[in-house]
Amino acid sequence: YDSTLDELQDFLRKNGPYLMGDEITFADLLLFISLARLDLAYQWRFGLGKKNIRENYPVFFGYKKIIPQIPGIAGTVLPRDIMVLYLMTLKLVQTAGRTLPQVPESWESNCPTTG
DSSP: OHHHHHHHHHHHHHHOSBTTBSSOOHHHHHHHHHHHHIIIIIHHHHOOOSOOHHHHOHHHHHHHHHGGGSTTTGGGOOHHHHHHIIIIISOOOTTTOSOOOOOOHHHHHHSOOOO
């Protein structure tokens, strides 16, 4: 898992700013969705690795900041809702509990919730 993220980050670093070069594609939106959920849900919910985007993947960290700047994207990324979805609706492992962790500040400032 970690080696795949390392390879993908290296590819993006060499070929970016987007996966296919200078133009955003649907593949970029799919990657962004996964990266958005990685620190917010996947890492702690499914125990995927010990690394996080902010501290271990600087290219991804920058990438997840530029994608929400595309008109219409930021309003669709609701960090708290992502966390609730993965914590409250999926079958919980016994050690998961039902207490929601805090949304990382970087997500709140980059993707403000609406309403």
